[in-house]
Amino acid sequence: MGNQPRIVLGVCGGIAAYKSAELCRRLVEGGASVAPVMTEDAHRFLGEVTLSALATEAVRTSLWDEREPIPHTRLGQWADLVLVAPATARLIGAYAAGLSHDLLTATLLATRAPVVLCPAMHTEMWEHPAVQDNMALLRQRGVGVVEPGTGRLAGGDVGPGRLADLDEILRAVSVTLETAGAGAGRDGAAQDLAGQRLVITAGGTREPLDPVRFLGNRSSGKQGHALAEEAASRGGNVTLVTTADRPVAAGIRVMKVETAGEMERAVLSLAEEADVVVMAAAVADFRPKAPVDRKLKRADGVPEIVLEPTPDILAALGERKGHGQLLVGFAAETPEGSDEMRHEALAKLRRKRLDLVVANDVLAPGAGFGHDTNAVLLLDAGGGERAVPLTDKREVARVVIDTVVEMMSRRGRDAETKGRQQ
Numbered sequence: 079m080g081n082q083p084r085i086v087l088g089v090c091g092g093i094a095a096y097k098s099a100e101l102c103r104r105l106v107e108g109g110a111s112v113a114p115v116m117t118e119d120a121h122r123f124l125g126e127v128t129l130s131a132l133a134t135e136a137v138r139t140s141l142w143d144e145r146e147p148i149p150h151t152r153l154g155q156w157a158d159l160v161l162v163a164p165a166t167a168r169l170i171g172a173y174a175a176g177l178s179h180d181l182l183t184a185t186l187l188a189t190r191a192p193v194v195l196c197p198a199m200h201t202e203m204w205e206h207p208a209v210q211d212n213m214a215l216l217r218q219r220g221v222g223v224v225e226p227g228t229g230r231l232a233g234g235d236v237g238p239g240r241l242a243d244l245d246e247i248l249r250a251v252s253v254t255l256e257t258a259g260a261g262a263g264r265d266g267a268a269q270d271l272a273g274q275r276l277v278i279t280a281g282g283t284r285e286p287l288d289p290v291r292f293l294g295n296r297s298s299g300k301q302g303h304a305l306a307e308e309a310a311s312r313g314g315n316v317t318l319v320t321t322a323d324r325p326v327a328a329g330i331r332v333m334k335v336e337t338a339g340e341m342e343r344a345v346l347s348l349a350e351e352a353d354v355v356v357m358a359a360a361v362a363d364f365r366p367k368a369p370v371d372r373k374l375k376r377a378d379g380v381p382e383i384v385l386e387p388t389p390d391i392l393a394a395l396g397e398r399k400g401h402g403q404l405l406v407g408f409a410a411e412t413p414e415g416s417d418e419m420r421h422e423a424l425a426k427l428r429r430k431r432l433d434l435v436v437a438n439d440v441l442a443p444g445a446g447f448g449h450d451t452n453a454v455l456l457l458d459a460g461g462g463e464r465a466v467p468l469t470d471k472r473e474v475a476r477v478v479i480d481t482v483v484e485m486m487s488r489r490g491r492d493a494e495t496k497g498r499q500q
């Protein structure tokens with residue numbers, strides 16, 4: 079973590095509150111200053127003494143503590159990050175609606191620091207449309223979310239809703255602090271995307287066959303998420319349209335989708351306002367023509383699945399490309415050699431009217447789907463070429479974003495020269 083980040087740790091009243099003691103300890107051990115804020119209900123599950131013995135700052139619970147007349151604004155300004163673990167349905171609902179009935183909700187509204195929520199509740203509550211709609215709204219506002227895991231819940235039930243693993247929460251904390259720290263120019267990272275709006279897609283789409291089965295692919299979303307993090311750390315205003323349940327740094331707006339159809343709707347409407355669109359998602363080319371709304375049973379016999387093509391989102395973006403918009407596509411290939419990959423990728427670049435294509439051989443060792451590393455070939459519409467040998471996906475993201483920035487500034491210079499000549 080480094081640099082003694084200041085973290086407000088919000089704790090709500092749910093059984094997972096006991097895990098926030100361990101979370102607090104590990105944050106402090108990692109070098110953070112931690113100021114816990116407990117809701118009234120959190121006290122039913124966890125003693126204040128426990129948290130105060132582990133934290134570096136005093137535990138706060140009330141807006142009406144006389145020694146500090148306006149604790150919520152102080153805490154909000156003090157924090158580099160506000161982390162809420164566990165976040166209950168009530169807290170999520172209040173935050174989405176902009177309500178501030180206690181110190182924690184008031185701090186959430188009073189802060190400009192990134193916010194990461196770690197929801198934990200019973201499956202029925204987590205899956206309730208009200209909670210899911212509130213979560214979608216918060217993700218779109220750039221609130222970081224560490225998705226709950228699936229497992230044993232209070233009372234012995236099993237299902238999604240359990241507080242995410244602490245390792246995963248700590249990873250989201252450090253990614254968010256890194257991204258925000260770079261955004262504030264603290265580690266000297268270039269802010270060469272400041273003021274630019276980027277739409278980035280990630281993950282493989284899932285096309286339903288019935289309520290429990292889908293046609294999918296092996297994409298993990300790692301490359302697209304790395305691109306979003308790299309772009310955000312360089313000052314870009316990033317919306318990530320993703321199918322992947324991966325932690326995302328707070329500050330990146332997230333739209334979660336599942337199918338090619340949902341991704342198409344999200345991307346086409348967002349693209350109208352975007353300076354750069356990067357389609358890193360592995361979008362299915364075909365989907366079941368008539369998904370059924372009840373589970374296909376073995377006793378019904380082997381189903382005949384008829385497929386239909388999905389919309390080609392990237393081609394539609396190429397057709398509507400606004401003036402000055404930069405369009406980046408990916409080309410997942412299984413070529414015989416690098417010439418064939420170049421040939422296929424350039425054909426995609428022309429066919430879909432792209433400015434840049436990032437080609438990768440998905441069968442090469444260590445590259446492509448599911449790996450932490452990738453090896454790519456960047457080809458631009460001006461004939462430029464750049465090969466990135468096997469390296470981690472964040473480094474690949476850095477080179478892709480470098481290339482995008484170079485292309486944008488080249489365009490800016492060309493437009494200026496043209497203007498002077500007229």
Ligand code: CTP
Nearest residue numbers: 357359361362388389390391392407408409410
């Ligand atoms: N893509 C898309 N919509 C689709 C399929 C692909 O927007 N329905 C995008 C991907 O996000 C990627 C690019 O198109 O940026 C290339 O995807 P790829 O699957 O490699 O190519 P296809 O166009 O599907 O061509 P082919 O399957 O013939 O290689």
